[in-house]
């Protein structure tokens with residue numbers, strides 16, 4: 204049976220980069236037997252412009268029916284003065300919580316051809332391949348109580364609550380262990396168990412989950428040390444699993460190790476295996492409409508979709524090989540440009556990846 208894919212281009216460079224990723228999906232459907240049907244919907248500022256809401260009802264209905272969603276990016280200065288509930292980012296939060304996308308997978312992988320682009324020395328990052336599994340719908344970003352109040356002495360106080368249930372920890376733990384089973388079978392769970400009770404529980408539950416995966420080696424690390432180790436010796440990590448806020452911070456640090464934000468995909472999954480796939484970068488209003496954005500993060504998001512929601516690891520690998528081939532050939536968008544390489548635009552990069560895929564078929 205065909206799988207339904209909902210395509211949500213969004214704002215800024217979103218439509219430009221998604222267009223290239225759709226070309227890749229078209230080739231996989233036309234020439235590699237991928238059985239899909241694609242719908243397109245509005246989200247973010249485009250949702251507000253077209254339907255008066257950043258997560259319009261029509262999009263909500265299609266999202267609930269979809270096996271996988273491909274999203275470009277949302278946001279832009281044009282929408283900054285809207286009331287908060289109508290801002291583009293609310294569309295993103297809306298779809299994440301509506302679909303229960305609790306597991307955020309962010310690989311930080313460095314293509315050897317781009318080792319010079321990293322902020323670390325090439326020998327520290329060459330071959331880097333980390334997967335950060337971040338819990339996305341719990342923890343301090345959602346915990347109650349939260350707010351601000353005024354103390355008896357008149358001073359104001361702000362507070363948030365970091366809270367996790369055992370089942371929330373267990374389900375993100377299982378995602379991490381399952382992912383590790385397909386990689387080099389190591390999970391590092393990151394917490395702050397020396398200070399936080401919620402982290403003590405986190406650690407206990409991770410230990411319990413680990414018993415079901417005897418082939419996987421589990422280690423624990425405090426978040427402050429993990430931040431240090433990521434910039435000292437990042438290649439020691441395979442899969443890192445952590446709670447929402449720690450994951451937010453660590454995954455951005457890990458992303459920078461790989462040089463360009465235009466290269467990194469992400470997946471957000473729910474319990475049924477449906478997922479939303481998107482580049483980690485935003486809508487880049489500064490370069491929107493110029494045809495120069497790097498579409499590789501979005502194209503690699505399609506590879507993640509094939510791996511995690513469409514059960515076609517073979518095709519995911521083909522995309523990754525095609526991207527490698529194009530980089531080997533020296534093609535670069537502006538964000539990853541270096542001496543001796545050939546500069547191409549968004550379309551040029553997409554077309555080259557499509558051609559590399561086609562060459563695999565012949």
Ligand code: NAD
Pocket residue numbers: 216220275276277278279280292295464465481483484485486487488489490495496497498500538
């Ligand atoms: P950004 O990621 O959009 O851009 C940061 C810098 O990276 C810019 O200089 C941009 O030109 C560059 N860049 C980003 N993607 C690129 C690509 N594919 N190719 C080449 N260069 C690229 O972050 P920002 O400027 O802080 O935010 C811009 C807008 O995007 C804001 O409205 C923000 O709220 C939104 N945003 C959306 C998401 C999302 O949709 N998931 C994530 C982050 C930010």
